[in-house]
Amino acid sequence: MPKKYLQRMMSKGARPARKPASKILWSVVGSFVGIYVMSIFSNSFSTQDSFFLLGSFGASAVLIYGAPEVPFSQPRNLIGGHVLSAIVSVFLVKSFGNLLSLELLCALSVALSVLVMHLTITMHPPGGATALIYVIGSEKIQSLGWIYPLSPIALGVTMMLIIALIVNNISNNTKRHYPTYWY
Known part of the structure; x- marks a missing residue:
């Protein structure tokens, strides 16, 4: 490999400093409350599994409570990224599920979700996981079909958004607010 290429992998700057204790505390409180409420809601609808508690929602909690100021965390990105990725994955499985291998469907669901999020300016990294989960x-998840983007996805992220609006704006710190923008 050319030396110039390998040099691109070297550090170009210093790592950021740790966030202040108050920001860390609010991030922990928000993540706890958000996932706890989602767990309660999920368990009230299903005793066999946590239907509304998806891994991609855990990743969203890290973003909307731990870094509420970044573009990936904004409501447009949170909702759009998840819902559009869910639509992509349902479309692929419904249209090509019997024609393509699981490996190809997995790769296409994430890649096309990234494309759709870029085109719609709704990039939310956990959206890729939402597509992959479907x-x-x-069989229970896939049997939802076109309901999947609405429930658990849209309903779940709306609940997380409401909790993020409450928790991220409780602080007396005027620099901690959510959202930075809606649209």
């Missing part, structure tokens, strides 16, 4: 999901 493709590799159980």
